[in-house]
Amino acid sequence: MLGWAGVALLGGCRRQATPAATALAPGATVLALGDSLTFGTGAEPAAAYPAQLAKLTAWNVVNAGVPGDTAAQALARLPALLAEHRPQLVILCIGGNDFLRRLSTQDAQRAVRDAVVLARQSGAQVVLVGVPQLSLGAALGSGLSDHPLYQELARELNVPLHAAGWVRVLDDDRLRADQIHANAAGYRNFVDGLVQTLIAAGHLTRP
Secondary structure (H helix, E strand, O other): OOOHHHHHHHOOOOOOOOOOOOOOOOOOEEEEEEOHHHHOOOOOHHHOHHHHHHHHHOOEEEEEEOOOOOHHHHHHHHHHHHHHHOOOEEEEEOOHHHHHOOOOHHHHHHHHHHHHHHHHHOOOEEEEEOOEOOOOOOOOOOOOOEOHHHHHHHHHHOOOEEOOHHHHHHOOHHHEOOOOOEOHHHHHHHHHHHHHHHHHHOOOOOO
16 A cells, blocks of 8 residues: 555656446445545435445445545545545545635645555546636636646546536536536436446446
8 A cells, every 4th residue: 555655756747548437336435535525525425426326336335534634634534445445436526625715726736646556556437527727706607617727637648537527517507516516416416427437438328
C-alpha cells in the first residue's frame, strides 16, 4: 500500500497510458469517492447517487462521500479505501469544497491527479466527474460550468470524464435541495447522465 511518500512520487507522473476499458459484471465493487454530492446531502440515503447507481447496475457501489471534504482530504482517505474494498472502478467527484473555500486551485488539481493515478496503480479503472466552480451567494442559472481543471486532467491522464452532470442539476431549481446540493430528483438526473458516460466509456453494458 502506498503511503504519502508514494502519493508524492505519483504526483510527478504527468502522463498515463489509457488502460483498456472493461465492462463490470453485476456484483462488481465500485468506489464512489467524493464529498457531500456523493454522500447525498439534501436527500434520503437511498436517493444518493451511489445508491441509485447500484440499483441501476447491480454493482456494489461503496458510498465514500464525506460532506466537507476537500480534494486533499479525499486523497488522504483513498489508500485505506482501496485496500479495504479493492474496487474495479473508482468514480472520483471531488473539489467543490476547495472552490467554495477559495483554496488553491493548483493544490486541488494536484490532489485530484494523484487520486486518479493512485486508483489506477491499485488496478482500478477511473471515471472523473466534473464539478462546477460554485461560491456561496453566487447566482445560479447563469452560465454555470465545470471548473476547467477536470477537462485538463481528463486529457492529461486519458481518463473518461462525466462533464456537466452537476451543472445540469444545480442550474435547475426543481432538482436542487439548496444552492449547492441536489434533491432526490436531482441525484437521479445525475445518475441517468452518469450511466450514459459509463456506457460510452465501456465500463457498463446498457442496463
